[in-house]
Amino acid sequence: MESVVDHLAFERNKAQFDVNDMKIVWAGSRQEFELSDRISRLVASDPVFQKDNRTALDRKELFKNTLRKAAHAWKRIIELRLNEQEASKLRSFVDQPAFTELHWGMFVPAIKGQGTDEQQAKWLPLANNMQIIGCYAQTELGHGSNVQGLETTATFDPKTDEFVIHSPTLTSSKWWTGGLGKISTHAIVYARLITDGQDRGVHGFIVQIRSLDDHLPIPGITVGDIGMKFGNAAYNSMDNGLISFDHVRIPRNQMLMRVSQVTREGKFVHSGVPRQLIYGTMVYVRQATVADASTALSRAVCIATRYSAVRRQFGSQKGGPETQVIDYKTQQARLFPLLASAYAFRFVSEWLKWLYTDVSQKLQANDFSTLPEAHACIAGLKSLTTSATASGIEECRKLCGGHGYLCSSGLPELFAVYVPSCTYEGDNTVLLLQVARYLIKTISQLCSGNKPVGTTAYLARVEQLMQYQSDVKRAEDWLKPNVVIEAFEARAARMFVAVAQNLSKFTNPEEGFQEFSVDLVEAAAAHCQLIVVSKFIEKLQQDIPGNGVKHQLEVLCSVYALFLLHNHLGDFLSTGCITQKQGSLANEQLRSLYSQVRPNAIALVDAFNYTDHLLGSVLGRYDGNVYPKLYEEAWKDPLNDSVVPDGFKEHVQPILRQQLHNARL
Amino acid sequence: MESVVDHLAFERNKAQFDVNDMKIVWAGSRQEFELSDRISRLVASDPVFQKDNRTALDRKELFKNTLRKAAHAWKRIIELRLNEQEASKLRSFVDQPAFTELHWGMFVPAIKGQGTDEQQAKWLPLANNMQIIGCYAQTELGHGSNVQGLETTATFDPKTDEFVIHSPTLTSSKWWTGGLGKISTHAIVYARLITDGQDRGVHGFIVQIRSLDDHLPIPGITVGDIGMKFGNAAYNSMDNGLISFDHVRIPRNQMLMRVSQVTREGKFVHSGVPRQLIYGTMVYVRQATVADASTALSRAVCIATRYSAVRRQFGSQKGGPETQVIDYKTQQARLFPLLASAYAFRFVSEWLKWLYTDVSQKLQANDFSTLPEAHACIAGLKSLTTSATASGIEECRKLCGGHGYLCSSGLPELFAVYVPSCTYEGDNTVLLLQVARYLIKTISQLCSGNKPVGTTAYLARVEQLMQYQSDVKRAEDWLKPNVVIEAFEARAARMFVAVAQNLSKFTNPEEGFQEFSVDLVEAAAAHCQLIVVSKFIEKLQQDIPGNGVKHQLEVLCSVYALFLLHNHLGDFLSTGCITQKQGSLANEQLRSLYSQVRPNAIALVDAFNYTDHLLGSVLGRYDGNVYPKLYEEAWKDPLNDSVVPDGFKEHVQPILRQQLHNARL
DSSP states (O other): OOOSSOTTHHHHTTOSSOHHHHHHHHHSSHHHHHHHHHHHHHHHTOGGGOOTTGGGSOHHHHHHHHHHHHHHHHHHHHHTTOOHHHHHHHHHHHOSOOHHHHIIIIIHHHHHHHSOHHHHHHHHHHHHTTSSOEEEEOOBTTBSSOGGGOOOEEEEETTTTEEEEEOOSGGGSEEEETTTTTTOSEEEEEEEEEETTEEEEEEEEEEEOBOTTTOOBOTTEEEEEOOOBSTTTGGGGSOOEEEEESSEEEEGGGBOOSSEEEOTTOOEEEOSSOGGGGHHHHHHHHHHHHHHHHHHHHHHHHHHHHHHHHOBOSOOSTTSOOOBGGGSHHHHHHHHHHHHHHHHHHHHHHHHHHHHHHHHHHHHTTOOTTHHHHHHHHHHHHHHHHHHHHHHHHHHHHHTGGGGGBGGGSHHHHHHHHGGGGTSSSOHHHHHHHHHHHHHHHHHTTTTTOOOOGGGGGGGGHHHHHHOOOOOOSGGGGGSHHHHHHHHHHHHHHHHHHHHHHHTTOSSHHHHHHHTHHHHHHHHHHHHHHHHHHHHHHHHTSOOOSTTHHHHHHHHHHHHHHHHHHHTHHHHHHTTSSOHHHHHHHHHHHHHHHHHHGGGHHHHHHTTOOOHHHHOOSTTOTTOOHHHHHHHHHTTSGGGGSSSOTTIIIIIHHHHTTOTTTSOO | OOSSSOTTHHHHTTOSSOHHHHHHHHHSSHHHHHHHHHHHHHHHTOGGGOOTTGGGSOHHHHHHHHHHHHHHHHHHHHHTTOOHHHHHHHHHHHOSOOHHHHIIIIIHHHHHHHSOHHHHHHHHHHHHTTSSOEEEEOOBTTBSSOGGGOOOEEEEETTTTEEEEEOOSGGGSEEEETTTTTTOSEEEEEEEEEETTEEEEEEEEEEEOBOTTTOOBOTTEEEEEOOOBSTTTGGGGSOOEEEEESSEEEEGGGBOOSSEEEOTTOOEEEOSSOGGGGHHHHHHHHHHHHHHHHHHHHHHHHHHHHHHHHOBOSOOSTTSOOOBGGGSHHHHHHHHHHHHHHHHHHHHHHHHHHHHHHHHHHHHTTOOTTHHHHHHHHHHHHHHHHHHHHHHHHHHHHHTGGGGGBGGGSHHHHHHHHGGGGTTTSOHHHHHHHHHHHHHHHHHTTTTTOOOOGGGGGGGGHHHHHHOOOOOOSGGGGGSHHHHHHHHHHHHHHHHHHHHHHHTTOSSHHHHHHHTHHHHHHHHHHHHHHHHHHHHHHHHTSOOOSTTHHHHHHHHHHHHHHHHHHHTHHHHHHTTSSOHHHHHHHHHHHHHHHHHHGGGHHHHHHTTOOOHHHHOOSTTOTTOOHHHHHHHHHTTSGGGGSSSOTTIIIIIHHHHTTOTTTSOO
16 A cells, blocks of 8 residues: 555455455445545545644644635535535545535534525525534533423514513523534524523524624624544544624524424424424434544554564574564454444444335325434434443553554544543433333333334343353354343343333332432443344345354454443343353354454454555554554654754753752743 | 632532541542642643634644643743642643653653663753753653564764664664653663663663753654654643664663663673662553553542532433433443542542552662562553553443533543553553462462462461352442452452462463463452452541541542442352352442432542642533533634635535536535
């Protein structure tokens, strides 16, 4: 790829499958592969998009650099006449969070999803041409998870036919809004609608926040950046902002009125459009977070796997080279489950895309029957995949030893930029409680003949699952898909039944929910793991072309499932789904699977087809030429600009010369 | 403390124990408490030591700021005539990693531990006066964990009575050395000693690296900073450096010769001093990392606990205030085990201090009998406590919701500055393998009558432990110290016996070790957990004065043990130490313990006695006045210096005005 000598060629030659075919499987289709391949190379070869040394920039320099890249991206999108999908790929390969993410990812979809036809006709052309730049202001200083607790008000004034947007308290300041701090001209602001003195709940409003002439805030608005966030560069390239409103007036037609409307007279009415329709946007955004999880985790795994093959430590025989760290079982047992997880999350996100399409079509046909199940499923998978990815990236960093702590490894920034996913778009614990609530309800309705659907269908067999006993006798039995699925189904079902029994003792169900919320969260996690394992197995039931490709995926699928089983052995044993002996056989099988992954590891991460530009990691270089490049990178640090550093003469030399008492410090 | 209104007073009033007495217990003694209290206030009140906005500084500004603080610290130490212990406290409360850490923490101790009397007489006065500044250059670009694999050479030249220090390869460049990049004048360099053409293994040498006149590198030396590291500020205030040597000559008397010597004739001889003596330094450094773990974890827990009491979300009844998030069981189940861990690590580190003294005294008396056990114990505890602390800090950050992602929460920097502990001073996985090796050896020698000592003494009862069956019948039974200890002993012993049986099947023991290294690591972790639980229980057998203090600690001790049991339920069940029912009773007891911790939570973190300066966290403020201060902090970001940001006119305005094709981007 980028270099003449391939230091990892000997590893690539070990692969027992066709890596080019695996690239297609990973991408989803040949067309998807070609699109990503083309756009990622386009970005990687453009000097404006280089990522050199951005972690050493101060906040202002970084922000200016980001504006430059965002503008250049827009220029290239226009020049090359890229379509929506291509443009979105290009922005994501630039790999530096910018205000444009919120404009395209939240502002435009909100208008599409919640605006009336007239509102869409007015605002979408402006937004699509970027004649206005928008953001999405929901979270407040004092309110994140609890959207119904938002304090900002939008009071209708029938005299002027306007809404008055107001921040009644300090904690009602909007907070965290990406793109708001310095750049956006408009915002979708969520506020409690007040008409006739009555609180009508939270609705969205299009509010202009800065003048299109001089970019100064509109009178009555206080707006700024909320300050530095976790990590080097990372999200500090984004102007997450705060805003407060002092009786700011907007025309009545700037409330997003697709579902609910306020008439000229100030009457609050519902349109014929069902409220559920607007859930479509949220479902879309959350399913995208699952795809993002597989991307982020696979980047980290790619870096750690390549460097584990380059790095040698201990075990030198008679002065020969030391052992590659990837050959150590302890390294394999930490790294390969993450490799398997990256593939597992990829396939479950592919399935979620299908689910989203399916739900959308049903919504259009006024069929809301599968919405609650889809909602619970997506919430759970968002929680599972983002939590596992955040801790997985940090594990990959540790697997690189000391050098993983250098910014030039790419891993610190990847971690810092990724972790907020565990909190935004629904806190992961809150989401698991929602999943649990849905499953408890599903179970409680079984008696009344309500048939569970989709990912909860297995609960229809709950009585059978309560009787289940795994029939594993040899380690290889754990390779059978049905054996694995049934064990995971029985475990999840029994955990829910156990907690449901505890809940039934409470006269006040909410009290029971509070008391047993930890058990509920654990049961929900078990259910979500079952989904990921099932979807991986379903994927393998499809025809997958390519020499050796399907077998590799079968191995990874077993690694993923048995790793989960090992990590949650307590669940499987305490619910009596498997015996101690069967647990130990699963572990034995896992050990043998790691040996099967080993020769294919490098090719399995090559299949992600990431450019060195995207990885931004000296340790993860395609050519494995790590040490000379680490050495080169070091000298680029600003501290190396001068031999004697700033401050030395002033602060250190007086100490060395024992002039401390005379020196001005 | 720092404010007039105490927003957390209602929480402090709930405490069922005397917080002032707990402060003494946490500090270790009244004297320790008073020392920390006095020095931390001294630092907090000094304007030079303020930490404002350091996360927004670029590398050079941050480094200069660090030099200023280090010089000011030295000045205050001299002016106030602080003793060694006070000086060390002062440096640690400044809370910004600086070159002085390595000078005092590694350079000086290495000379004390490995230098001859003459060497100490020559170098220590210079170092103690800071007329020279030293660092500790061991790790190389290509070699971290495997010290015996270091490549730097020190070849004796009998003609000139000198050693020639040389870096034969790129990977032999010293790398990571703190304080080396820009500041140190001298280094202890570890290199392979070559005399008579023979490799005599790795030894330490005192090498001058920069001129004391102009601070330029000595000829033959290439030295610089290795570049940016993880996080905002964090370790970027430290000049971790690289150095390579091109045949640099030093006098023979600059090899540290306490244990081994090279004579004028070039003969390599051993002094009478046993090699083990120099392990004292390593034991000291590692036991300090355990104390540091309790400090770092308790800081994070203090911030998360206070903010969990301030923050409200959901559950508003009839328009009243929402529920404090600390009242949610899901929050308690994540937070309180970390609070208990902070106390557990504090007490085990206290015990380690005693162990260090004990071992040192025995070493002085040429008694090396307890050294291997102490070595394994300290390695294991370093691994356990640093891993748990690193993930615990990140968990605390997540427990603060979105605002934990802001630098002003203090948690991002605390995490970034802490995580390298998992890698330096022994990679945590490598250390656990060392522990496992020692325990397997201990078990294999039981038959030959070798009595296990110290923390491994329980293995003498291995036969009895193999028969053990927990007799827990009710949830409260899990509060009995013996019940807990025996379950943990039986679990660890059985895990080791199981893996020992697997190992015995191999004719080549090393092969067995490789194959079962993951099981060995898990067994070693179980052993280390037993140590921490035991030492917490031992602490409670002492007389602990103060109203209600001991009872609180008993509750925390049970939380710590039962949390571990719940998290590793698979181990306890698969080894047959406890039944499914007993596991479920432990969980029931844990739930009830969380309710007992709840009213005491704020007072339990107040007992750490941290100043707001040290915490450096708006969320963790003593007075709980979080939101107005978050708002204030936001405006300090450099991006808020101007209303229209740098780069807007150049890059964004042309887009808004649709002048893109004409604009120069």
